[in-house]
Amino acid sequence: MIDILRDADYVTDRVNHQWFTISVDSREVVAMNGLRSICDYTVETAPQCDVVVVCAALGGHLFEDDRLFRWLRSRYAQHTTVGAIATGTWVLAKAGLLSNHRCTLHWEDIPAFEEQYPRLTVERSLFVRDRQIFTCSGGTAAIDLFLQLVSETLGPEVSSDVARQILYQTIRQGSEVVPIKESPFRRIGNQALRKAAQLMHDNVDFPLSIETIAARSGTSQKQLERLFDQHFRTTPQLHYRAVRLDQARALVRLTEFAIWEIAIATGFSTPQYLSKCYRARFGISPSQERRNLARYQDPLPSVVLHDGTS
Structure with a gap:
């Protein structure tokens, strides 16, 4: 500057x-x-x-x-x-x-x-x-x-x-x-897949069912599952959870919200379930991540x- x-x-x-x-x-x-x-x-x-x-x-x-x-x-x-x-x-x-x-x-x-x-x-x-x-x-x-x-x-x-x-x-x-993390989805030619990915990013706190996402994307649930497997080698359910966990990680790192508040904000039923999924994805618990970030x-x-x- x-x-x-x-x-x-x-x-x-x-x-x-x-x-x-x-x-x-x-x-x-x-x-x-x-x-x-x-x-x-x-x-x-x-x-x-x-x-x-x-x-x-x-x-x-x-x-x-x-x-x-x-x-x-x-x-x-x-x-x-x-x-x-x-x-x-x-x-x-x-x-x-x-x-x-x-x-x-x-x-x-x-x-x-x-x-x-x-x-x-x-x-x-x-x-x-x-x-x-x-x-x-x-x-x-x-x-x-x-x-x-x-x-x-x-x-x-x-x-x-x-x-x-x-x-x-x-x-x-x-x-x-x-440039944001979901930008690769914007380059996908399949309209239904692009719409589904956007719906997931827009509905983190109250997750939609995969059936609802498929319907709003103009396709069937089975076809949506095939599209996610073809393009991302994962299922819609696992991708949706990853989206919510990424949001949870941002809240862990950048707010002082309690873990139970973050669980609610990202659609997880309990803070314990959030912590379990968080550790599986990031290799660390939310509370431990906060302690590690203190030096930064x-x-x-x-x-x-x-x-x-x-």
């Missing part, structure tokens, strides 16, 4: 942007890859700017600090554009800034985020810009987002020059769908990155 702004200055040979980093307090910020950063300001000392961007990786859903939430709300009230990269969207949601706004975040977090915030409108897009708020799915999508911002402020030729400078061949639009989810001070156009 910062490199796009830096290279925009480079290719135009003038200072177009200024940026600085902020943490909640004066402690250094440690990135997921171990890189340590000393931030320029704290939320108490940060100067005014045009845009605020909250950056987060794993553990964004765990971050809790009313100082940051209040500060973000105050900047928003002062008509500052507020954005988030990857799981930084959790922070904006907790700050109460996403009501009546469309948003997105990293694909891995979307199921848990929708469960936690059912009233928010989440799009499976590279990035979403909705009035004073923008959110981004993370990774290279941040490049596309900021190339678009550069195009709007400095012109498409500058944006193209920056893309060329960083060897980026195609600038993607925010509306492009994030230490809620360190969130990095808040600012971009001010001069």
Whole structure:
């Protein structure tokens, strides 16, 4: 994200942007890859700017600090554009800034985020810009987002020059769908199979019978079983269970819901049955997985990155 702004200055040979980093307090910020950063300001000392961007990786859903939430709300009230990269969207949601706004975040977090915030409108897009708020799915999508911002402020030729400078061949639009796990089903030519797979993904909490799925897909149960065996070497029942277990794993990793709540949300009759199926699929119990993830989810001070156009 910062490199796009830096290279925009480079290719135009003038200072177009200024940026600085902020943490909640004066402690250094440690990135997921171990890189340590000393931030320029704290939320108490940060100067005014045009845009605020909250950056987060794993553990964004765990971050809790009313100082940051209040500060973000105050900047928003002062008509500052507020954005988030990857799981930084959790922070904006907790700050109460996403009501009546469309948003997105990293694909891995979307199921848990929708469960936690059912009233928010989440799009499976590279990035979403909705009035004073923008959110981004993370990774290279941040490049596309900021190339678009550069195009709007400095012109498409500058944006193209920056893309060329960083060897980026195609600038993607925010509306492009994030590659998600079920995307292989979208490429299947058989309409009944594609419809059946979509029904399974759309009905996790109250699972449909295979007979119902077959009927809604316009085929018989026996034919649906043949299609799943032909294309995926499995049965509809086992595939459906795998879909629900993948959803359960996202909730285990990205929420604080109790295991019994996750069992209900993913259509398992008891938490014990969920744990049994979970261990069979992933080789670990839900509770043990949570304990193992703790080392990745230490809620360190969130990095808040600012971009001010001069």
